[in-house]
Amino acid sequence: xxxxxxxxxxxxxxxxxxxxxxxxxxxxxxxxxxxxxxxxxxxxxxxxxxxxxxxxxxxxxxxxxxxxxxxxxxxxxxxxxxxxxxxxxxxxxxxxxxxxxxxxxxxxxxxxxxxxxxxxxxxxxxxxxxxxxxxxxxxxxxxxxxxxxxxx
Numbered sequence: 825x826x827x828x829x830x831x832x833x834x835x836x837x838x839x840x841x842x843x844x845x846x847x848x849x850x851x852x853x854x855x856x857x858x859x860x861x862x863x864x865x866x867x868x869x870x871x872x873x874x875x876x877x878x879x880x881x882x883x884x885x886x887x888x889x890x891x892x893x894x895x896x897x898x899x900x901x902x903x904x905x906x907x908x909x910x911x912x913x914x915x916x917x918x919x920x921x922x923x924x925x926x927x928x929x930x931x932x933x934x935x936x937x938x939x940x941x942x943x944x945x946x947x948x949x950x951x952x953x954x955x956x957x958x959x960x961x962x963x964x965x966x967x968x969x970x971x972x973x974x975x976x
Contacts, residue, residue, distance in 0.1 A: 834902050834939045837928065841914035842972060843876045846934070849907050859904035860940075866897060869929045869943045872913035876927075880971040881963075889952065891961060895924065896946040903940050910934045917968050920976035923957050924948045925968070 847868050855861040877885050905911060912934050919926040925947050931940040951958040969976050 834942070837916070837930070839916050839918060839928075839972070839974070841916045841930065843872070843879055843915045844912045845872050845875045845915075846910070846912045847871070847931070849905070849909070849911065851907070854907050857904075859906050862899075862901065865899055865901075865931060865941050865943065868911075868913050868931055869897070869899075869945065872915045872929050873927065873945070876915040880967045882967065891950050891952060891958065892947045892964065893950045894945055895948040897943060898945075899941055899943045901941045903938055905931065905933070905940045911940065917972055917976055918944075920960070920965060920968070922959050925960060925976070 849860060853860055853864045874885075910933065911931055914930045914932060916928055917925055918928045927943075927945045927947060929943040929945065931943075932938065933940065949958040949960040949964075950956075965976065
């Protein structure tokens, strides 16, 4: 596995990140040690996901009828984040299946490109009427492929 030169433990991304959202760190996001609390990273990933989906779908997202849900989130931490750092969340799709797809998100210091953490999320197609998993709609697949500029 290739790694990032700024931190030898950080894997080099397999795909480019076409989406980025600048993040604002609030005073209450900081823990007793003076760095970003680990629970805040998941909130930042959520901000990145919602902005990503709005950018990907040409007609926007109807949040009352959204038919994908989070099934799993994992996060690997590489370096602490401090309140004065300029950070952003970057998002890309890494895998597409019949009923699910995977996202990779990275929180990065935009001044140094240091990767603070990597989050991996599995999104599952969901039928709101039955409450069960469902195939990913073709409109999602088409929109994701168009945005990412590659076959998923």
